[in-house]
Amino acid sequence: MAEALEILAGEAYPLLVGLAGAYQAVITYKELAEKIRASTGICTNIILPNWIGGVLDKVAYEAHRRGDPQLTALVIRTDSRMVGKGYERVLELAGEPPVGNAQDLERHAARARLECYRRFGAPLPPDGGTPELSPKH
Numbered sequence: 126m127a128e129a130l131e132i133l134a135g136e137a138y139p140l141l142v143g144l145a146g147a148y149q150a151v152i153t154y155k156e157l158a159e160k161i162r163a164s165t166g167i168c169t170n171i172i173l174p175n176w177i178g179g180v181l182d183k184v185a186y187e188a189h190r191r192g193d194p195q196l197t198a199l200v201i202r203t204d205s206r207m208v209g210k211g212y213e214r215v216l217e218l219a220g221e222p223p224v225g226n227a228q229d230l231e232r233h234a235a236r237a238r239l240e241c242y243r244r245f246g247a248p249l250p251p252d253g254g255t256p257e258l259s260p261k262h
Contacts, residue, residue, distance in 0.1 A: 129167050130176070134183035136161045141184065141196035145245035149257060151238070153203045178211040189218040194240035198233075206259040208234040231259055 135227060140160060152181045154177050162168055162178070181197045188196050195215045202209055203205075213223060213233055224230045235256035241247075242254060 126176075129169070130179045130183060132165050133161045133167060133180045134187070137163050137180055138187055138196065141199055141241075142245050144199055145194075145196065145241035146247050148242050148244075148247040148249055148254060149238075150247070151199050151201050153208075154200055154207075154209065155203060157200055166235050176262075181211060181242075182214055185215050185218055189215075194244050195237040196241055198235075198237035199241060201259070207231045232256070 137157060140157070141152075144152055146251075154173060158173050158177055181200060185195060185197045197212060198208060198247065199213060200209075201207055206212070207227065208230060212230055216223060216233070223232060235258050239254050239256045241250065247254075
């Protein structure tokens with residue numbers, strides 16, 4: 126499983142970099158899983174919540190290592206259109222304290238998404254763009 130997670134994360138990283146080239150682009154956990162499984166040929170009967178976090182942890186670590194913005198902020202839940210609880214790993218890697226609630230976590234992710242769009246060449250609006258929260262917030 127560890128080897129599979131490495132391969133899947135290696136596929137997820139450039140996919141997310143490409144996604145960041147479009148302002149306001151996001152992808153759901155399910156969509157990301159489908160794309161990286163299809164491109165790697167790795168299939169599992171393990172339910173998505175039990176393995177996608179491991180992939181995104183590796184992506185978060187790699188982004189931190191490279192000095193890239195947190196690409197995992199582009200991955201959102203289908204139901205809430207917000208990042209999942211696992212996004213807190215990003216804060217740990219950056220040495221930041223945990224946030225108090227889902228709203229604060231989503232605010233952090235919204236700022237990280239904007240950094241991704243700026244870094245990876247998304248055409249931005251004249252004002253440079255703004256951190257966009259989930260419609261829920």
